[in-house]
Amino acid sequence: MKHSLIRALAASALLVVASATGANAQSATQSGSVASTASSxxxxxxxxxxxxxxxxxxxxxxxxxxxxxxxxxxxxTFQTGEDPETHPVKVTVKGAELYVNGDAPKGPFEIVLTRQGADITGKWSYAGDTGKLTGKAE
Known part of the structure:
Protein backbone atom coordinates (compact mmCIF):
# COMPACT_ATOMS: atom_id res chain seq x y z
CA MET A 1 0.00 0.00 0.00
CA LYS A 2 2.86 2.34 0.88
CA HIS A 3 4.57 1.71 -2.47
CA SER A 4 1.44 2.45 -4.49
CA LEU A 5 0.87 5.70 -2.55
CA ILE A 6 4.47 6.77 -3.13
CA ARG A 7 4.18 5.89 -6.84
CA ALA A 8 0.96 7.88 -7.12
CA LEU A 9 2.57 10.90 -5.45
CA ALA A 10 5.68 10.59 -7.62
CA ALA A 11 3.55 10.31 -10.77
CA SER A 12 1.52 13.36 -9.71
CA ALA A 13 4.68 15.35 -9.06
CA LEU A 14 6.08 14.29 -12.44
CA LEU A 15 2.87 15.39 -14.20
CA VAL A 16 2.96 18.77 -12.44
CA VAL A 17 6.60 19.30 -13.46
CA ALA A 18 5.91 18.16 -17.03
CA SER A 19 2.89 20.44 -17.43
CA ALA A 20 4.81 23.40 -15.99
CA THR A 21 7.65 22.76 -18.43
CA GLY A 22 5.18 22.54 -21.31
CA ALA A 23 3.50 25.78 -20.24
CA ASN A 24 6.86 27.55 -20.10
CA ALA A 25 7.77 26.27 -23.56
CA GLN A 26 4.42 27.44 -24.89
CA SER A 27 4.91 30.81 -23.22
CA ALA A 28 8.34 31.16 -24.82
CA THR A 29 6.89 30.24 -28.21
CA GLN A 30 4.13 32.83 -27.84
CA SER A 31 6.67 35.47 -26.80
CA GLY A 32 8.74 34.64 -29.86
CA SER A 33 5.75 35.05 -32.15
CA VAL A 34 4.92 38.41 -30.57
CA ALA A 35 8.47 39.59 -31.19
CA SER A 36 8.25 38.56 -34.85
CA THR A 37 5.09 40.65 -35.37
CA ALA A 38 6.93 43.96 -35.07
CA SER A 39 5.64 46.85 -37.12
CA SER A 40 7.30 47.72 -40.42
CA THR A 77 -6.46 62.95 -48.75
CA PHE A 78 -8.92 61.51 -46.24
CA GLN A 79 -12.44 60.36 -47.05
CA THR A 80 -15.01 58.71 -44.81
CA GLY A 81 -17.56 56.23 -46.09
CA GLU A 82 -20.41 58.68 -45.60
CA ASP A 83 -18.72 61.71 -47.23
CA PRO A 84 -18.49 61.87 -51.04
CA GLU A 85 -15.70 64.48 -50.84
CA THR A 86 -12.01 63.96 -50.11
CA HIS A 87 -10.28 66.27 -47.63
CA PRO A 88 -6.59 67.20 -47.64
CA VAL A 89 -4.56 65.91 -44.69
CA LYS A 90 -0.93 66.15 -43.63
CA VAL A 91 1.06 62.92 -43.28
CA THR A 92 4.28 62.58 -41.31
CA VAL A 93 6.42 59.45 -41.07
CA LYS A 94 8.13 58.72 -37.75
CA GLY A 95 9.78 55.31 -38.19
CA ALA A 96 7.10 52.65 -37.73
CA GLU A 97 4.31 55.22 -37.29
CA LEU A 98 2.45 57.24 -39.90
CA TYR A 99 0.76 60.34 -38.48
CA VAL A 100 -2.26 61.72 -40.33
CA ASN A 101 -3.48 65.17 -39.23
CA GLY A 102 -6.47 67.05 -40.54
CA ASP A 103 -9.33 69.37 -39.67
CA ALA A 104 -12.98 68.44 -39.20
CA PRO A 105 -16.11 70.31 -38.03
CA LYS A 106 -15.32 69.82 -34.30
CA GLY A 107 -11.62 70.67 -34.67
CA PRO A 108 -8.38 68.90 -35.57
CA PHE A 109 -8.03 65.13 -35.65
CA GLU A 110 -5.04 62.82 -35.55
CA ILE A 111 -4.69 59.25 -36.76
CA VAL A 112 -1.56 57.21 -36.02
CA LEU A 113 -1.05 54.12 -38.17
CA THR A 114 1.35 51.19 -37.86
CA ARG A 115 1.63 48.38 -40.35
CA GLN A 116 2.84 44.85 -40.72
CA GLY A 117 2.79 43.92 -44.37
CA ALA A 118 -0.62 44.97 -45.69
CA ASP A 119 -2.28 44.91 -42.24
CA ILE A 120 -2.78 48.24 -40.49
CA THR A 121 -3.60 49.01 -36.88
CA GLY A 122 -3.76 52.34 -35.19
CA LYS A 123 -5.42 54.87 -32.97
CA TRP A 124 -7.29 58.10 -33.48
CA SER A 125 -8.16 61.21 -31.48
CA TYR A 126 -10.78 63.84 -32.29
CA ALA A 127 -12.69 66.38 -30.18
CA GLY A 128 -11.60 64.79 -26.92
CA ASP A 129 -12.49 61.24 -28.00
CA THR A 130 -10.00 58.48 -28.74
CA GLY A 131 -10.20 54.99 -30.15
CA LYS A 132 -8.64 52.28 -32.26
CA LEU A 133 -8.78 51.34 -35.90
CA THR A 134 -7.79 48.56 -38.25
CA GLY A 135 -7.28 48.43 -41.98
CA LYS A 136 -5.46 47.19 -45.05
CA ALA A 137 -3.04 48.71 -47.53
CA GLU A 138 -4.24 48.19 -51.09
Missing part, protein backbone atom coordinates in the same frame (compact mmCIF):
# COMPACT_ATOMS: atom_id res chain seq x y z
CA UNK A 41 8.84 51.14 -41.00
CA UNK A 42 6.96 53.35 -43.44
CA UNK A 43 8.62 54.66 -46.60
CA UNK A 44 9.66 58.33 -46.54
CA UNK A 45 6.76 59.01 -48.92
CA UNK A 46 4.24 56.26 -48.05
CA UNK A 47 2.31 56.25 -51.32
CA UNK A 48 -0.74 54.04 -51.44
CA UNK A 49 -4.39 53.64 -50.61
CA UNK A 50 -5.22 52.66 -47.05
CA UNK A 51 -8.71 51.34 -46.29
CA UNK A 52 -9.55 51.80 -42.60
CA UNK A 53 -12.31 50.83 -40.21
CA UNK A 54 -12.36 53.43 -37.44
CA UNK A 55 -13.98 52.20 -34.22
CA UNK A 56 -16.24 55.05 -33.08
CA UNK A 57 -18.34 54.87 -29.89
CA UNK A 58 -21.57 54.72 -31.93
CA UNK A 59 -20.51 52.43 -34.79
CA UNK A 60 -17.51 51.59 -37.00
CA UNK A 61 -16.73 54.18 -39.68
CA UNK A 62 -15.07 53.12 -42.95
CA UNK A 63 -12.49 55.59 -44.27
CA UNK A 64 -9.84 55.84 -46.97
CA UNK A 65 -6.50 57.61 -46.84
CA UNK A 66 -4.80 58.10 -50.21
CA UNK A 67 -1.16 59.20 -50.32
CA UNK A 68 0.52 60.29 -53.57
CA UNK A 69 4.05 61.45 -54.37
CA UNK A 70 4.31 65.04 -55.64
CA UNK A 71 7.98 65.68 -56.44
CA UNK A 72 9.16 63.75 -53.39
CA UNK A 73 6.53 65.22 -51.06
CA UNK A 74 3.59 63.24 -49.69
CA UNK A 75 0.21 64.66 -50.70
CA UNK A 76 -2.68 62.95 -48.93
Missing amino acids: NWAAVPTGVYKLLIQLPEQPLPATITVKDSSGVAVA
Whole structure:
Protein backbone atom coordinates (compact mmCIF):
# COMPACT_ATOMS: atom_id res chain seq x y z
CA MET A 1 0.00 0.00 0.00
CA LYS A 2 2.86 2.34 0.88
CA HIS A 3 4.57 1.71 -2.47
CA SER A 4 1.44 2.45 -4.49
CA LEU A 5 0.87 5.70 -2.55
CA ILE A 6 4.47 6.77 -3.13
CA ARG A 7 4.18 5.89 -6.84
CA ALA A 8 0.96 7.88 -7.12
CA LEU A 9 2.57 10.90 -5.45
CA ALA A 10 5.68 10.59 -7.62
CA ALA A 11 3.55 10.31 -10.77
CA SER A 12 1.52 13.36 -9.71
CA ALA A 13 4.68 15.35 -9.06
CA LEU A 14 6.08 14.29 -12.44
CA LEU A 15 2.87 15.39 -14.20
CA VAL A 16 2.96 18.77 -12.44
CA VAL A 17 6.60 19.30 -13.46
CA ALA A 18 5.91 18.16 -17.03
CA SER A 19 2.89 20.44 -17.43
CA ALA A 20 4.81 23.40 -15.99
CA THR A 21 7.65 22.76 -18.43
CA GLY A 22 5.18 22.54 -21.31
CA ALA A 23 3.50 25.78 -20.24
CA ASN A 24 6.86 27.55 -20.10
CA ALA A 25 7.77 26.27 -23.56
CA GLN A 26 4.42 27.44 -24.89
CA SER A 27 4.91 30.81 -23.22
CA ALA A 28 8.34 31.16 -24.82
CA THR A 29 6.89 30.24 -28.21
CA GLN A 30 4.13 32.83 -27.84
CA SER A 31 6.67 35.47 -26.80
CA GLY A 32 8.74 34.64 -29.86
CA SER A 33 5.75 35.05 -32.15
CA VAL A 34 4.92 38.41 -30.57
CA ALA A 35 8.47 39.59 -31.19
CA SER A 36 8.25 38.56 -34.85
CA THR A 37 5.09 40.65 -35.37
CA ALA A 38 6.93 43.96 -35.07
CA SER A 39 5.64 46.85 -37.12
CA SER A 40 7.30 47.72 -40.42
CA ASN A 41 8.84 51.14 -41.00
CA TRP A 42 6.96 53.35 -43.44
CA ALA A 43 8.62 54.66 -46.60
CA ALA A 44 9.66 58.33 -46.54
CA VAL A 45 6.76 59.01 -48.92
CA PRO A 46 4.24 56.26 -48.05
CA THR A 47 2.31 56.25 -51.32
CA GLY A 48 -0.74 54.04 -51.44
CA VAL A 49 -4.39 53.64 -50.61
CA TYR A 50 -5.22 52.66 -47.05
CA LYS A 51 -8.71 51.34 -46.29
CA LEU A 52 -9.55 51.80 -42.60
CA LEU A 53 -12.31 50.83 -40.21
CA ILE A 54 -12.36 53.43 -37.44
CA GLN A 55 -13.98 52.20 -34.22
CA LEU A 56 -16.24 55.05 -33.08
CA PRO A 57 -18.34 54.87 -29.89
CA GLU A 58 -21.57 54.72 -31.93
CA GLN A 59 -20.51 52.43 -34.79
CA PRO A 60 -17.51 51.59 -37.00
CA LEU A 61 -16.73 54.18 -39.68
CA PRO A 62 -15.07 53.12 -42.95
CA ALA A 63 -12.49 55.59 -44.27
CA THR A 64 -9.84 55.84 -46.97
CA ILE A 65 -6.50 57.61 -46.84
CA THR A 66 -4.80 58.10 -50.21
CA VAL A 67 -1.16 59.20 -50.32
CA LYS A 68 0.52 60.29 -53.57
CA ASP A 69 4.05 61.45 -54.37
CA SER A 70 4.31 65.04 -55.64
CA SER A 71 7.98 65.68 -56.44
CA GLY A 72 9.16 63.75 -53.39
CA VAL A 73 6.53 65.22 -51.06
CA ALA A 74 3.59 63.24 -49.69
CA VAL A 75 0.21 64.66 -50.70
CA ALA A 76 -2.68 62.95 -48.93
CA THR A 77 -6.46 62.95 -48.75
CA PHE A 78 -8.92 61.51 -46.24
CA GLN A 79 -12.44 60.36 -47.05
CA THR A 80 -15.01 58.71 -44.81
CA GLY A 81 -17.56 56.23 -46.09
CA GLU A 82 -20.41 58.68 -45.60
CA ASP A 83 -18.72 61.71 -47.23
CA PRO A 84 -18.49 61.87 -51.04
CA GLU A 85 -15.70 64.48 -50.84
CA THR A 86 -12.01 63.96 -50.11
CA HIS A 87 -10.28 66.27 -47.63
CA PRO A 88 -6.59 67.20 -47.64
CA VAL A 89 -4.56 65.91 -44.69
CA LYS A 90 -0.93 66.15 -43.63
CA VAL A 91 1.06 62.92 -43.28
CA THR A 92 4.28 62.58 -41.31
CA VAL A 93 6.42 59.45 -41.07
CA LYS A 94 8.13 58.72 -37.75
CA GLY A 95 9.78 55.31 -38.19
CA ALA A 96 7.10 52.65 -37.73
CA GLU A 97 4.31 55.22 -37.29
CA LEU A 98 2.45 57.24 -39.90
CA TYR A 99 0.76 60.34 -38.48
CA VAL A 100 -2.26 61.72 -40.33
CA ASN A 101 -3.48 65.17 -39.23
CA GLY A 102 -6.47 67.05 -40.54
CA ASP A 103 -9.33 69.37 -39.67
CA ALA A 104 -12.98 68.44 -39.20
CA PRO A 105 -16.11 70.31 -38.03
CA LYS A 106 -15.32 69.82 -34.30
CA GLY A 107 -11.62 70.67 -34.67
CA PRO A 108 -8.38 68.90 -35.57
CA PHE A 109 -8.03 65.13 -35.65
CA GLU A 110 -5.04 62.82 -35.55
CA ILE A 111 -4.69 59.25 -36.76
CA VAL A 112 -1.56 57.21 -36.02
CA LEU A 113 -1.05 54.12 -38.17
CA THR A 114 1.35 51.19 -37.86
CA ARG A 115 1.63 48.38 -40.35
CA GLN A 116 2.84 44.85 -40.72
CA GLY A 117 2.79 43.92 -44.37
CA ALA A 118 -0.62 44.97 -45.69
CA ASP A 119 -2.28 44.91 -42.24
CA ILE A 120 -2.78 48.24 -40.49
CA THR A 121 -3.60 49.01 -36.88
CA GLY A 122 -3.76 52.34 -35.19
CA LYS A 123 -5.42 54.87 -32.97
CA TRP A 124 -7.29 58.10 -33.48
CA SER A 125 -8.16 61.21 -31.48
CA TYR A 126 -10.78 63.84 -32.29
CA ALA A 127 -12.69 66.38 -30.18
CA GLY A 128 -11.60 64.79 -26.92
CA ASP A 129 -12.49 61.24 -28.00
CA THR A 130 -10.00 58.48 -28.74
CA GLY A 131 -10.20 54.99 -30.15
CA LYS A 132 -8.64 52.28 -32.26
CA LEU A 133 -8.78 51.34 -35.90
CA THR A 134 -7.79 48.56 -38.25
CA GLY A 135 -7.28 48.43 -41.98
CA LYS A 136 -5.46 47.19 -45.05
CA ALA A 137 -3.04 48.71 -47.53
CA GLU A 138 -4.24 48.19 -51.09
